[in-house]
Amino acid sequence: MSSVPLLAFEAIEKSFGAVRALRGVSFELRAGEVHALLGENGAGKSTLIKVATGAHAPDAGHLVIGGRRLARLDPASARVHGIACIYQQPALFPDLTVAENLALRLEPPQLARRVDRAGRRRRAAELLQRIGAALPPEAEVRNLSMPEQQLVEIASALGAGARIVIMDEPTASLTQREQVRLFQTVRTLREAGAGIIYISHRLDEIFELADRVTILRDGASVGTRVAGELSEAELIRLMVGREMNSLFPPPLGPVGDTVLELRAVGCRAAGVRDVSLTVRAGEVLGLAGLVGAGRTELAGVLFGLTPADAGEILLGGRSVTIDSPRTALAHGLAYVPEDRRRHGVVLELPVAQNITLAAHRTLFPGGWLRSGVERKLAGEFIARFAIRTAGPGAPVASLSGGNQQKVALARWLATAPRVLILDEPTQGVDVGAKGEIHRLIRELAARGLAVLLISSDLPEILGMSDRIGVMRGGTIADVLPGTAAAPEVMAAALGTAGKGAA
Amino acid sequence: MRRAGEFLRGALRRHEVLLLLVLVVEWGLFYHYGTTVNRRGVVVGFGTLDRQFDVLRHSCEIGLLALALTPVILTAGIDLSVGSLLGLCAVVFGQLWHDAGLPVGAAAGLTLVAGALGGAVNAGLVAGLRLPPLIVTLGTYSLFRGLAEALTRGAVTYTDFPAGFLFLGQERWLGLPTQAWVFLVAAAAIGVLVHRTVTGRAFRVLGFAPEGARYAGLAVGRTLAIAYVLAGTVAAAAALIYTARIGQAKADAGTGYELYAITAVVLGGTSIFGGRGSVPGTLLGVAAIAVLKNGLATIPAVIRLNAAEEMAGLLTGALLLLALALGALGQAGKVEG
Structure with a gap:
């Protein structure tokens, strides 16, 4: 292992408007290691990756690649420096073969040159073999599965001489077996001396694959640890670990009768399954979970945007059918959607x-x-x-x-309304208005509204909720009391704790 | 003074005010150049009351179609089939009266129903199946015209309508051409629908934010259906007036009218992307085109060249593009200012 890191970030800062996405992040990647990048939603992982691929220019700080400090980096020069990023959704041409796709990426563009088909096939076969992928070079990409396409991406990264490979949640859509194959490929890359930045929400993968872990929180690095010396609990504490301050207004009134009850509600199209839940008058029920856990989808089912195809929805004890936002409205449901500018208001x-x-x-x-x-x-x-x-x-x-x-x-x-569903009500809202919205939520609850609060902002969930429903994989994984601590919620969202009683 | 200046600038930003100015200028020019005294000392041309009534008479059918299209375009939709539906309804009316021997009143009533049904075909495909209106109505544009041709085998023309019916298209009532009253009533009704009812509000919301309308619990399908069925019904009314004006019903009635009507609506300030627009604007758009078309035919130089039609087309196109460009500049100014 060489002493000079392949890639080093030095005190990188990046702001978008008033939001400080990265506040002085330092990080280094060595040759021959898998370095996991961990953090909650919005901790700054994606921004950091975009800085590394040249998509975002940092406001302050430096990138050092192979010991050389770079003034600037754009996507083209990032490739020259051997940086490659494998996204969840591979960006290949579906109508071309594997060999042709690789050639497009790797051959310098030249007009009027004879196409060397045999050479292309030979090179593709060689690259695929190097990463241990059993794919025929002449296969059309449209016939490949998602993980096979990822392998083509990795082969292309390797062919381009990539020494720094970034993988952003590569297993999100993989089956168990495909995952095992991908891990083998990652290990092959590591043995070949590449450095891999690996982003995933699945802690078990981190422990299986990663050599070191860097944890981001609120746009800053909390620390880099050797993965083998870390317990799951410690990891979660590092990810969440902020002090809860009492910025949130307290409940104003008592909790009344059950207003909304869900019995094993599901919707195949929305990916929501077997959700059982009650919300009472005057109660704020927080819905926590990672991005893609099915919270907005559940709201869509309740509001009739994607009507339920299983289970039963009861309002005030009466079973109701909600097949459109219009019927939801008639039943006294209200939904303040996540995408404010497209759905929430008419600008x-x-x-x-x-x-x-x-x-x-x-x-x-x-x-x-x-x-x-x-x-x-x-x-x-x-x-x-x-x-x-x-x-x-x-x-x-x-x-x-x-x-x-x-x-x-x-x-x-x-x-x-009788039931108010709020989907990320304070996202992209400045601090002052945020406090006012929190106060309003309390006031509304005190008037007897049943409030469902969806939020990716964990302090908001903890500060505002009387109870916390944690979603994972399209269903309620756990219901915790409002007094639950952040690591408990995070553990339930990540699926590392045992199944709690709903 | 300054406040007056600001008021003037604000008023000029309103599309309707600009269009009204254009109309006044147009009218003034034609009055000046298109009015002459013939050898016997009689005033002829644009400046006569008869000519003005002619302008009104000729603008009613396209005007009705433009009114019908205004709600549709406000929803960010389009209906290319109204001209063809006019032709189909004219034929249907002729057959009901002539072949089926129905009284004229009953035939006219059933023709309106036929128009509504034609609109309902569009509504079903656009609102029910959520197909793009441009493609749907391009299909019914051919379908309706084809049906009209098939019903008449492309040859039959219905004539000899009773005087009571022709009164609708060729006489005056209370001082105005009869069809002008129909047009005014339709304009008032559609104006109220668009500007004073929740349905009119929903047209706009659909044009601005189709997803937003759904999320607000609006009856999206029903609102779209109202716009297209109304367009079909009004096209049928236009068919009756057309038939009464020229005294015959045949399959090619109203060919190309949909494009004139769309031009009038857009010239009237309704955004082709939906949301923005008004019924008064559409009326001004119709008037601007009608005055242009009829006025040119009264200018001696144009008459000598025998080129009134061609020049009208050319100038209408130029006027539309000018209005669009001015609108775009106005919008840009608003963003900066």
Whole structure:
């Protein structure tokens, strides 16, 4: 093992607007090691990878490759420096063969040159053999499985002389057997002296494969450890490990009767299965889980966007069928969606029209618009939620993210719902508006609303929830009390703890 | 003074105000160059009341189609089939009256139903199956015209309608051409629908944010269906007026009208991407095109060249492109300012 690291980040900083995605991250990758990069959603892993591939230029800090400090890096020069990234979704041409795809990546572009088919095949076969892949070079890529395509990507990385290979959740869509094969390939690469940056949420993989682990938290490195000297519990503590401060407002009222009950609810199309859950009046039920755990999908099932095809949904003790957002609305469900700009508000419409949009039926009997009623209601919400706008007639596009979110929230409260589903309500919202939204959630709960709070912000889940439902693989993995600690939630989300009682 | 200036700038940004100015200029030019005194000392040409009524008469059918298209385009949809449906409805009306021997009133009523059914075909495919409106109505554009041709074997023309029916297209009532009253009532009704009802609001929301409309619990399918069925019904009304005006019903009635109507709607400031637009704007768009087309035919130099049709087409195209360019510049100015 050489003493000069293949790749080193030195105090890398990167901000997007007001968000500091990376705050001085240092990290080094040695030749012949698998170095795992771990962290919660939004800890800064993807940003760091994009800095390494040249997709993002860091605001401050240096990249050192093979002992040479680089002034700048773009995707083309990253390739020259031997950096290759294997994404979850391989980007190959489906109509071309494996050999042709490899040739496209590896041969210098030249006009009017005879195509050396035999040579291409020979080289492809050699590369595939080097990574231990039993693939025929003349196979069309469209006929290959996802993991086989990943192997082609790896072969291409190797053919390009990549010494630094980044793998971003490569096993996300693999079966157990395919995973074993991929691990063999990774080990082959390691023995050949390459350095591999390996990103995964699955802790068992980390322990099986990684030599060292670097943990990111809130855009900063918490430390680099030798994987073999670390226990699962320690790892989780490092990932979560922040002090909980009491920024969150306390509950204001008691919890009442069950309003919403799910009995083994599932939807094949949405990938949601066997969800059983109750939410009571005045309760905030937090829904935690990793990205892709099925939280937004569950909200879509409840709100009729992707109607349930299994199980039973009860509202106030009565079994109901929710086959569209319209019926959900009629049953007193409200959903403030995650993608605010596309789904939550209509940017071009004025604030007032956005606020009344879901409550047409009650506000405008007979279908006649009543501008007086509209202005009055909008005025009330603007005052009550402290929405900062030039006026009720200003288009929502002219508002800040936090104020747009308040408009989305006002739209649904105007329908006087019984159940309020909030999907990432404070994502992309500044700190001030975030606090106001938290206070509003408490107020609404105190008035007897049943609140389902989906959030990837773990402190928010812990600070706001009366109970915490943890989702994993499209179902509720565990329901924890609101007093649960961060590592417990994280462990349930990652699937390392034993199955808890639901 | 400054406030007056700001007010003026604000007003000029409104598409309708600009279009109204264009219309006034157009009208003034034609009044000036298109009005002449003939050898016997009688005023002829653009400046006469008869000519003005002619403009009105000629703009009713395309005007009705433009009104019908306004809600459809507000939803970010399109209906290319309205001209063909006009032809089909004219033929259906002729057959019901002539071949089936129905009274004119009943035949007209059933023709409106036929138009609604034609619109319902579009509605079913667009709202029900969520197929792209451009392709769906391109299909029905050929289908409806083809049906009209098939029903008449491309040869039959229905004529000799009773005077009571022709009154609708050739006479005056309360001082105005009869069909102008139909047009005005349709304009008022569609104006109210678009600007004063939740359905009209839903048209816009669908145009701005189709996914957002669903997430807000709006009745997306029903709203789309209303727009297309209404378009079909109004196309049938236009067919009746067309038949009454020229006194005959045949399969090629209204050929190419859909393009004139779309031009009028877009010229009137309705965004082809949906959401933005107004019924008054459409009315102004219709008027601008109608005045241009009829006015040119009154200018002696144009008459001598025998090129009124061609020049009208050319100038309409130029006007549309100019309006679009001005609109784009106005939008850009708004973003900066």
